[in-house]
Amino acid sequence: MSEDWLKKPLFIQSFAPTSLIYISNVTNSPKLLLIDDTTVRTQDTNQSYSEITSNGYLKFIRNYVIGIGPWKDTVVPAENNHLGPPTDLVARAHALNLQVHPYTFRNENLFLHFNFNQDPYAEYEYWLTEISVDGLFTDFTGSLHRYQEWTSPHQMKPKNAEALLYQISNMLKDDGY
Structure with a gap:
């Protein structure tokens, strides 16, 4: 990333792909397509987020965004509050030169998977070093x-x-x- 890019004051993020396509004609600020649970449908195009995470759609949207912001359980599914094996979403996005910034990281025990022993710093470490995401959305x-x-x-x-x-x-x- 260039020094100029790092000085950008904001990220524009949206769950609606068409809003990001529209706003890309208005500003060159970095944009991220937020991705909900893959069973949910987008409000603007009525596509499932499963469709939106396909390679074809990621190739299309990279013309308008610098990355994606998936719900963290879309990247590493959890069952009974334990992490399962990661999906290939991060690798596929990176292969297309898209950044990945999952959401939402919170400190409360209710939102920390058991794998992290109630330690948000262990969760950050896992996501940044093991899963190799580029950024994190957090409430803390x-x-x-x-x-x-x-x-x-x-x-x-x-x-x-x-x-x-x-x-x-x-x-x-x-x-x-």
Whole structure:
């Protein structure tokens, strides 16, 4: 990605493919096609999201968007709150030069699969390193930002254990723990 692209102030996202096609004639801001459960139908074209995730449709939509934002259980289906094997959606999107930004990552135990032992940072790690997604949509931006700070190769490290414990304590307070 170019430096100019990284400076873009927003992403335009929509579950309606036709709105993204329309807006692509109005702005060059990056756009993402959001993808619901594959059994749901789009409101504008009445296609199922299963159809929209076909290779043919992904090839078509890449003329208008930089990526897709699938519901995370569409990428890695869960059963009884345990993750199953990942689908090939990320690999197929990447093969077409599309980014993948799944949604919605939340800190509450209700939304964390058992695989992550109630740890949202373990979930971020899994999705970014194991599934190789390009970005994440979250309702807890502070947690994701901290994860980025902790895993950045250029992070500033506290000089002693006391400073590290103080920093972690403040982060947990910010997240309501």
